[in-house]
Amino acid sequence: MAEQISKPIPSPTHETRPYWDGCKRHELRIQQCAACGQHQFYPRLYCSKCFSERVEWVRASGRAKVTTFTIVRRPVSPAFKDDLPYVVALVALEEGPSMMTNIVGCAPEQVAIGMPVAVTFEDWTDEISIAKFRPA
Amino acid sequence: MGVVPHLSATQLYVKAAKLALDDAGITKNDIDGLITCISWAEPIMYHAEMIAEYMQIFPRYCMTAPSGGGTTLAMMHHAASAIMTGMCNTVLITMADSQVSGLSRDKAIEAMAGAGHPQFERPYGPPIPAFYALLARAHEHAYGTTAAQRAAVAVACRKHASMNPAAQMRKPITVDDVLNSRMIADPLHLLDCSLVSDGGAAIIMTSAERARDFKTKPVYLLGTGEGHSHEHISQAQSLTTSAAKVAGERAFAMAGLKPKDIDVAELYDCFTPVVIIELEDLGFCPKGEGGRFVEGGRIELGGELPINTHGGLLSHCHPGHPGSMFSITEAVKQLRGECGPRQVKDAKISFVHGQGGIMSTHCSTILGSERI
Numbered sequence: 472m473a474e475q476i477s478k479p480i481p482s483p484t485h486e487t488r489p490y491w492d493g494c495k496r497h498e499l500r501i502q503q504c505a506a507c508g509q510h511q512f513y514p515r516l517y518c519s520k521c522f523s524e525r526v527e528w529v530r531a532s533g534r535a536k537v538t539t540f541t542i543v544r545r546p547v548s549p550a551f552k553d554d555l556p557y558v559v560a561l562v563a564l565e566e567g568p569s570m571m572t573n574i575v576g577c578a579p580e581q582v583a584i585g586m587p588v589a590v591t592f593e594d595w596t597d598e599i600s601i602a603k604f605r606p607a
Numbered sequence: 608m609g610v611v612p613h614l615s616a617t618q619l620y621v622k623a624a625k626l627a628l629d630d631a632g633i634t635k636n637d638i639d640g641l642i643t644c645i646s647w648a649e650p651i652m653y654h655a656e657m658i659a660e661y662m663q664i665f666p667r668y669c670m671t672a673p674s675g676g677g678t679t680l681a682m683m684h685h686a687a688s689a690i691m692t693g694m695c696n697t698v699l700i701t702m703a704d705s706q707v708s709g710l711s712r713d714k715a716i717e718a719m720a721g722a723g724h725p726q727f728e729r730p731y732g733p734p735i736p737a738f739y740a741l742l743a744r745a746h747e748h749a750y751g752t753t754a755a756q757r758a759a760v761a762v763a764c765r766k767h768a769s770m771n772p773a774a775q776m777r778k779p780i781t782v783d784d785v786l787n788s789r790m791i792a793d794p795l796h797l798l799d800c801s802l803v804s805d806g807g808a809a810i811i812m813t814s815a816e817r818a819r820d821f822k823t824k825p826v827y828l829l830g831t832g833e834g835h836s837h838e839h840i841s842q843a844q845s846l847t848t849s850a851a852k853v854a855g856e857r858a859f860a861m862a863g864l865k866p867k868d869i870d871v872a873e874l875y876d877c878f879t880p881v882v883i884i885e886l887e888d889l890g891f892c893p894k895g896e897g898g899r900f901v902e903g904g905r906i907e908l909g910g911e912l913p914i915n916t917h918g919g920l921l922s923h924c925h926p927g928h929p930g931s932m933f934s935i936t937e938a939v940k941q942l943r944g945e946c947g948p949r950q951v952k953d954a955k956i957s958f959v960h961g962q963g964g965i966m967s968t969h970c971s972t973i974l975g976s977e978r979i
Contacts, residue, residue: 481726491726513727513842539748539846541740542793543732551732559733559792561741561841571728571841584748601730 477550480599486514489528494600497592499531501568512568533590535562535604538569542579558582562604576605608806608924608933609775612708616646619703619807620658623932627699627809632822638811640668640689640698642682644928647718648709658701668695672928675963676875676920677833678702679931680970684831686812696813702929703807722965724839736800736878738840738965740792743880745846747794752898754794757879758785759901761798761921764876766907768918770949775802776922785879799879801920801930808932810939815978826942829956830864830973832857840965849966851888858958858971859890863979866890870954871941872912873934875962876919882906885960889971908949916941916949931961935972942976 483491490513493500502511504518505525517524540560546552558574560582574582575591588604595601614622620643628635641664643655651657654671668689672678679702686698704710710718722738723729746752762782768774780798788797818825834853837843859865866889874885883897891912892900900906906914917923917937920930938957940946959972 478732479725479729481730483726487726513724539741539745541733541737541744541795542790543734543737544790544792545734545736547732547734547737554732557732559731559737559741561846569841569843571723571731571733571839573731584744595730 477548478595480595486516490514491599493530494592494602495598497600499533499590499602500528501531501564501566502526503529503566510564510566510568512564512570531590532565534565534607535570535588535590537561537574537582537584537586537588538563539584540574540582560604562588570602573603574605575603581606608773608808608926609804610707611705611805614705614805616648616703616705616709617658617661619705619805620646620701620809621662623703623807623809624662624699624701627701627811630823631811633697633811635662635664637697638664638699639666640686640695641666642670642672642686642698642700644672644678644702646704647927648705666695668698675928675968676877676930677961677963677968677970678928679935680831680959680961680972681833681968683810683812683828683935683972684833684970687828687831690812690814696817698812699809700812701807701809702932704926704929705805706803706926707805709805724841728839728841734792736795737792739878739880740795741840742846742884742966743794743878746880746884749847750895750898752880752883754786754796755782756898756901757799757883758782760876760879760882760906761785763901763907764915764919764921764923767913767916767949768922770908770947771917771923774918774923775804776918795878795880801877801925802922804924804926806924806926806933807929808936810932810935824943826939826974826976827978828972829975829979830858830860830862832861832971834969835967837967838964843966847884848894849884849888849962849969851885851960851962851969851971854969854971855889855960858973862973864956864973868956869912869958869973870956871916871938871951872914872958872960873916873919873938874914874960875931875934876915876921877925877930879921881962881966882914884966885962889958889960908951913951916946916951931959934959934961938974942974
């Protein structure tokens with residue numbers, strides 16, 4: 472855990488707190504607009520499509536597909552050195568929004584664009600769990 | 608530029624300013640507008656005001672540009688607008704930083720790691736090359752772009768740098784050298800990535816009428832345009848088409864020119880795949896053809912569209928925010944015919960493109976040796 476302490480631990484804000492509370496319970500939460508139905512991530516005050524203020528928190532299915540990825544060979548900071556090589560990816564959630572994540576639970580070389588993945592959580596502290604994805 | 612331990616970041620700004628003033632044959636008292644960018648090595652909140660104070664000039668238009676590789680060209684856009692609306696007459700744009708000597712290489716890389724979203728990107732540990740690797744992989748998947756094609760961009764830049772005594776890296780390289788260099792973030796190798804440097808450059812902009820009084824022949828701003836699509840890569844609407852498309856269309860429309868009219872192009876090359884995407888989005892080749900376009904020496908001196916004739920960020924120097932300044936100074940020198948062995952024959956119109964963030968913020972500028 473000593474290594475993880477120096478990783479950039481997110482500081483939830485009033486706006487993002489429901490997301491992080493969800494992660495803590497190992498639930499992936501995103502927003503949905505009650506006016507137009509659009510899902511969005513990251514969280515915002517208004518719907519980014521119709522600008523309605525009627526955005527509500529919903530639980531996402533946790534299913535996604537890899538849209539692109541890279542295998543990091545030189546870490547961003549020493550805190551990530553033990554993770555090398557690690558996969559940084561963008562995934563498209565089944566509901567539509569895109570997220571950055573790590574693909575875990577398989578060899579980096581097995582990751583491919585279009586690969587179906589499912590959310591999994593890595594507990595960093597008592598308060599913060601990080602949403603990652605593994606092969607579905 | 609390159610590695611300049613004997614000058615601080617502030618001194619680099621002011622030295623660049625002095626060189627630009629001497630080149631134009633004017634004095635600092637002729638300057639009534641000043642634009643700078645923030646320095647990482649010497650961060651100061653009211654940076655432009657501090658440079659004005661240091662130089663003891665008292666402009667009526669003073670602005671510190673925020674950040675990123677698109678900044679330089681966007682600031683030319685602002686300066687032109689300020690001159691046209693009468694806010695000021697003659698603007699000094701000076702940009703510099705000391706990223707090697709004022710900031711250690713590891714510190715510079717660590718500072719750049721601050722680019723991602725603090726809650727939704729940084730916990731996943733993406734170094735800057737990883738962000739661009741995501742784009743390279745998506746382009747590869749969509750259009751079959753290859754590692755050798757990306758390498759051709761690095762080879763062209765290095766070839767041009769080998770003819771530029773001011774360039775930081777001048778030893779010619781081959782496609783194999785790029786492919787055999789250390790993998791940083793698949794599919795990007797070390798030689799797909801730009802340099803970390805000290806350096807600065809400055810330009811002076813004024814009205815065409817006033818420029819007639821200067822001792823040096825000016826070049827003319829024919830067109831400029833911007834496009835801004837996102838801040839964080841995870842929010843990009845497309846990974847393969849950027850807002851360079853919008854920026855380029857606006858610049859070409861203002862100039863009344865087309866890509867085929869361009870004699871030389873200085874394209875932002877923080878990583879090799881960026882050049883390939885820019886060539887497509889700016890209309891120099893169809894979408895998806897960028898990989899094939901850069902092959903066969905087409906982007907080298909003597910080719911159909913020589914790019915980055917000074918060596919670019921990949922081989923000339925990359926001191927951070929001021930990176931695009933050297934694209935501008937090179938484009939100006941090309942149009943004045945001052946480039947010696949790397950001169951593009953009869954260069955009359957040059958195209959310069961800068962981008963900042965992760966393909967987030969774009970500005971295109973078209974310069975000409977004559978008014979159109």
